[in-house]
Amino acid sequence: MYHTYFFMKKNLSLVLLFGLIITICGSTCAQTLPVNSGIPPYHILTTDSVYFTPANLKKNKPVMVIYFMPDCGHCQHLMYDLKPELPKLKDVQIVMITYTPMLKALQVFQRDFELAKYHNITIGTEGYTYLVQKFYHVQTTPYIAIYNKYGKLVQAYDKVPKIPVLMETMKKV
Incomplete structure (x- = not known):
């Protein structure tokens, strides 16, 4: 009887371990979205202290969502490299979203990259809702969705x- 109990306990442990591995892999490996995924239902506070949602986007224009952190080196590098191309993206609505609640940090980022002169760029924070971060399963920044x-x-x-x-x-959209 003890032998049967030990055998069942060992098998149960293996089943639980296998289930845990499947769960972890399923949650960390799911980085892609279905092609028909729409724009996430974000609600961000902009650098002008105004709330902005997808309802504020202009109809029939492409959108680039950039999930970033103002102090992220990769995000800053992206902006240095992208800045000369921004005039070519004037017909693209660029929405830059972060979770940092510090508007001052966003304002400094906007100032440093002179983004206020581009009327197609909106920068804001989703705060601690993490809605956009969860929507895209963001692991690192920057994350870009077109x-x-x-x-x-x-x-x-x-x-x-x-x-x-x-x-x-961007030419294809």
């Missing part, structure tokens, strides 16, 4: 793409 004029996901980058690759994707 939508066509119909609001359908065209491409998502969980790592910084080369700027020519990003610009080529």
Whole structure:
């Protein structure tokens, strides 16, 4: 009888371990979104202390969502590289979202990269809701999602793409 109990306990442990591995892999490996995923239902506070949602986006225009952190070196590098290309993206609505609640940090980021002069760029924080972060399963910043004029996901980058690759994707939307 003890032998049967030990055998069942050992098998149960293996089943539980296998289930745990499947759960962890399923949650960490699921980085891609279905192609028909729409724009997340964000609610951000902008650098002007105004709330901005997808309802504020202009219809029939492509959208680039960049999930970033103002003090992230990769995010800053992306902006240094992207800045010369921004005039070419004037017809793309760029929404930059972070979770940091410090508007001052966002304002400094906006000032340092002279983003206020681009009327197609909106910068804001989702605060501690993490809605957008959870929507995209963001593990690292910056995270970039590109939508066509119909609001359908065209491409998502969980790592910084080369700027020519990003610009080529933007030509397709």
